[in-house]
Amino acid sequence: MKLILSEEQQFLKDTAQSFARDKTPTNHFRKLRDDGNAKCWDDSIWQEMVQLGWSGILVPEEFGGSDFGIAGISVIMQELGKTLTPSPLLATSVLGVSTIKLLGSDEQKKNYLPKIVSGEATTALAVDEGNHHSPFDIEATATLEDDKWILNGQKVFIIDGASADFILIVARTSGKKGESNGLSVFIADKNSTGLEVSQISTADCRNYANLVMSNLTLNAEALLGEVDIAGEIIEQVLDLGRIAMASEMLGNTEEAFEITVSYLKERKQFGVLIGSFQALQHRAAKMFCEIELTKSAVLAAMHAADENSNELERLSSLAKFQAGETLHLVSNEAIQMHGGIGVTDEYDIGFYLKRARVAEQIFGTSEYHQARYADISGF
């Protein structure tokens, strides 16, 4: 495994970079927020991404995608992360696609994947039920009655949940809370009766929802693949999501750092540029080191995913951990080094802080991944 991008991956990254700079600079996000856009993405921008093939990057060619791998979608997320560009890429094109691809029957793949590729449908993945990410702590149940699946329970903090056309719901078909066995995934239309979706309002102003299932009744075909055996696949899908997320967070970090270093070179106090103060220089230099480590961890994790390496779990935890720690550090330092202007809404840097903390929570905080890494490594 070489820790560099292939030519095609680099090309994709460059394309995404121009896209973000030209079409969705940070102001694009500010406008979505100010307009109170509930989806928190712009449909025409999403359609442009679809045209570029980004919606189908993880979709096999036979279903209309390009099968370009996690590295492909991660470098796009990294570039979009720099300008805080919201899009359905994570929930739909990583989580939705991977769940359907890894779990679904041929029939189901044929049914859903092309719709995702064409931009006709978006999805959301409903896993967590508590205040902290814990993918197997699932109490929501699904029982089979007269050929119908009846789902009951609740889900929280579902990315893009407020607008997704289809919601992939992880429910317990056997076993107890905490076990990875006995989990199954169901695909439900957002308008199903018995499914109550309520948008929640978070500091990063993106699209999340909680949902309550009260005798949500689904046809037998709503079960993705087989019953009871989705646990491992969900973990795998989450690992892919973690890597894509870590990549976006790396982009957030790089840009927040860049903005801050530029500020150090233009703001004067005591008659000199504040960037000449060694107290600030050394902190900036330490952030630089952490960012370099993050780049390597993310790169290694995405290659591991694409090469089906048995190091995937460890590397995905390492990437999410390192990206989380670094973004945490940089988002705080960025504010502090800007002084008063850093805590104004008018200035963009605060957006990075608010996005950072939510991103750190998604699919497990640094603490979560530190514990997971320790267990996997046998410490």
Place this chain on the structure above:
Amino acid sequence: MSDLEVFRQEVSEWLEENCPPSMRTPLVPEEEVWGGRNAQYVNPESKLWLERMGEKGWTAPSLPTEYGGGGLDRDQTKVLHQELYKIKARPALNSFGIWMLAPCIIEFGNEEQKREHLPKIIKGEIRWCQGYSEPGSGSDLASLSTKAEDMGDHYLVNGQKVWTSYADKADWIFALVRTGPQEPKHSGISFLLIDMASEGVSTKPITLISGKSPFCETFFDDVKAPKENLVGVENSGWTIAKKLLQHERNFISNFGLAGGGTGSGADVVSIAKKYLGEDNGKIAHPSHRDNITLHKMKEHAFGLTLQRSGDEGGKASAASSMFKYYGTEHNKDRYELMISSMGNKGLGWSEQGFSDDEQAITKAWLRTKANSIEGGTSEVQLNVISRRVLDLPS
């Protein structure tokens, strides 16, 4: 089979045949090999191992064969290291000559200097030391004042160096000397090679907190150094000096990886399990376990960064400051974690009450404190990153 795989097989067969059995056992400090005119081999197999590796040029695998190096490309070098690692081979030769000086002679030396010095470095026949720091010039190295006066066919050297590692054991020294006393401080420095056997050179050992005495004060009193031993152009030694520091820093960076550098070779996780106990196979104490996990994750990411830098083409640049800073701070952290995991067993000084391994860890812990000082302090590395990489104003 690819060419590289063929090469791997050849290497593996050669090592199988030529690496003596005792050279595949964990290194004991007394058997470390540094070569040189006065080298003593406690274990005769280490001499044999050096001779065989030196003959192949594999002590310096990437240097050109015409000067005795291995002539291997980047990928082949990596394969060689992997194969050596696989059989747990000890380093055949530790050498400032290879780590620091040889790449600079290749880049800045003339043909005669290459033919004279490189083969002896690679075979471990001549041992080198580094004469940079002076009592008044540490971090501000360019303020150095050891002077070298032009006497026609030779320079007359007078002054003092300090912290010269292994000066008492070395055969030659690569020294920074002031040849242009009137020039601005960076533009009056030359890079001079001096035979330690020359009249007027003397050394005096300094004892470290670890109890060891690997370095010295070095004095030059009217030492005659032939002109042919000037590397590069007179008064432009600073460029060479900085380049050499990059090689030094890159080398020291490896201390950041477990098992790299001047450590005791002990692994922090096994140490913690041994001294704190295990609970279902886990380090029994949760906060120690957390601290160690954090450390190991940073190490993993750091190792990947070294690898990435290699895969990107591994230019020695300002990145070497990052590696030096991070790697040495990390190595210090490792030993703090190690001795704290060991409790009162981590503070032994001599054999009364402590095993050899335990004492070695205490000593290594103390030795690591110098990692973030030698080769330029951590603060200096952060300055370099700020100025050269981030382009922040001074």
